[in-house]
Amino acid sequence: MKVIIPVAGIGSKLRPHTHTQPKTLVPIAGKPILAHIVDNLIEGGLEDFIFVLGYLGDKIEEFINATYGDKIRARFVVQEPREGSAHAIWVCRHLLLDDQEALIVFGDTIASLDLSILLNAQYTTVGVKKVPNPLLFGIAEMESEGDFIQKLVEKPKIPKSNLALVGIYKINHLPLFLEAIDYLIHNHLKTNNEYHLTDALMRMLYLGEKIKIMQVDNWFDCGRKETLLEANAILLNTGGFRPHRQPDFPQTIIIPPVSIGKNCQIQNSIIGPNVAIGDNSYLRGAIVSNSIIGSYSELKDVVLKDSIIGNDTSLKGLVQSLNIGDNTEINFSYD
Numbered sequence: 001m002k003v004i005i006p007v008a009g010i011g012s013k014l015r016p017h018t019h020t021q022p023k024t025l026v027p028i029a030g031k032p033i034l035a036h037i038v039d040n041l042i043e044g045g046l047e048d049f050i051f052v053l054g055y056l057g058d059k060i061e062e063f064i065n066a067t068y069g070d071k072i073r074a075r076f077v078v079q080e081p082r083e084g085s086a087h088a089i090w091v092c093r094h095l096l097l098d099d100q101e102a103l104i105v106f107g108d109t110i111a112s113l114d115l116s117i118l119l120n121a122q123y124t125t126v127g128v129k130k131v132p133n134p135l136l137f138g139i140a141e142m143e144s145e146g147d148f149i150q151k152l153v154e155k156p157k158i159p160k161s162n163l164a165l166v167g168i169y170k171i172n173h174l175p176l177f178l179e180a181i182d183y184l185i186h187n188h189l190k191t192n193n194e195y196h197l198t199d200a201l202m203r204m205l206y207l208g209e210k211i212k213i214m215q216v217d218n219w220f221d222c223g224r225k226e227t228l229l230e231a232n233a234i235l236l237n238t239g240g241f242r243p244h245r246q247p248d249f250p251q252t253i254i255i256p257p258v259s260i261g262k263n264c265q266i267q268n269s270i271i272g273p274n275v276a277i278g279d280n281s282y283l284r285g286a287i288v289s290n291s292i293i294g295s296y297s298e299l300k301d302v303v304l305k306d307s308i309i310g311n312d313t314s315l316k317g318l319v320q321s322l323n324i325g326d327n328t329e330i331n332f333s334y335d
Contacts (some may be wrong), residue, residue: 001099001119002050002099003049003050003102003104004088004102004103005034005050005106006052006104006107007054007057007107007108008052008054008055022057024107024108025059025060026228027276027295028228029236029276030261032063033108033222034063035067037105037107038064038068042068042072044115044116046072047072049075050076052077052078052079052089052091052092053077055082061076077091077092077095085106086184086197087185087194087195090181090182090195096174096178100174100175101172102171103119103168103170104169105167109166109167110218110219110220110231110235111129111167112217113127118168123210123211124173124201124204125169125212126165126201126211126214127167127169127216127219128164128166128213128216129215129216131164134159134161134162135155137164138153138155138164138165139152139154139155139159139161140152142213148210150205151205152201154192166219173209176207177200180201181200184199184200229274233273233290236273236275249266249267249271250267251267252268253272254271256272257274259275261277261278261280261295264277264280265283267284267285269283270287271283271286271288272289273290274289274290275293277293278296278297278311281296281298283298283299285300285301285302286304287303288303290305290307291304291306291308294309294312296312297313297314298313300315300316301317303317
């Protein structure tokens with residue numbers, strides 16, 4: 001079965017990090033978002049991948065070839081112009097003509113589910129998760145009984161369900177699915193000026209396809225800072241922690257879970273919990289918690305929490321030398 005991973009988005013909500021790298025290569029818990037996705041799919045026995053590229057796509061292609069060159073069969077298609085998730089599948093349709101089924105996984109989505117159950121599903125199946133604000137997502141409305149979908153709506157103004165589509169789709173009848181996308185494009189049927197998978201699946205429902213849902217456990221839509229840090233923390237807590245020997249980092253306290261890259265130098269610091277640091281970074285006099293620090297970064301005399309620091313970044317704090325008398329209050333905070 002082929003896996004299609006659309007990775008063409010520009011990641012505007014993660015700027016400034018996505019000015020220089022695609023959002024799917026932003027690191028969490030010690031490796032890029034895309035690596036978490038691909039590694040899970042490889043563990044599930046999948047090895048035939050199609051990556052739909054767009055913004056900074058050359059960096060994604062270079063990463064995939066360097067990291068998985070002998071592990072998967074990877075092909076790359078450029079989506080230009082970028083006209084939505086259904087259009088992303090349409091631009092690679094020539095690679096799918098001999099297939100009856102496929103798996104689609106968005107390149108900025110990390111979710112926990114039983115992949116073997118999904119791959120063996122009898123019906124076309126979409127991953128869903130209950131969310132507090134369904135206005136932001138594609139939504140599945142269910143039949144009165146069972147797991148079959150009655151209607152799919154992209155970012156409804158008045159939601160009738162809180163089951164959000166998480167960006168994982170097992171398509172059982174691929175020719176019908178491609179026919180549905182072709183129908184949208186040739187009839188210029190856009191929602192919010194884009195061709196959406198939600199509408200293509202709705203077309204399949206109209207043509208008689210039965211589509212089921214599969215509830216996922218953890219789901220991280222890694223397109224915003226808050227969800228990125230949340231994903232980093234949960235993946236660190238579930239991925240295990242190997243403590244460093246104290247001599248490696250002089251006068252430093254490590255509070256697990258943390259992920260520290262290769263060739264890092266850390267001294268006189270407190271690191272953790274929930275911190276991921278990239279390779280070849282230097283930290284001195286730093287107190288860092290619940291944060292992601294990129295590779296080749298330098299942090300001196302800083303206190304950071306709930307922060308994302310990019311690669312090759314220098315951040316230096318203010319060191320104070322004080323001589324304070326009695327009955328004095330000094331507040332350096334912004335509170």
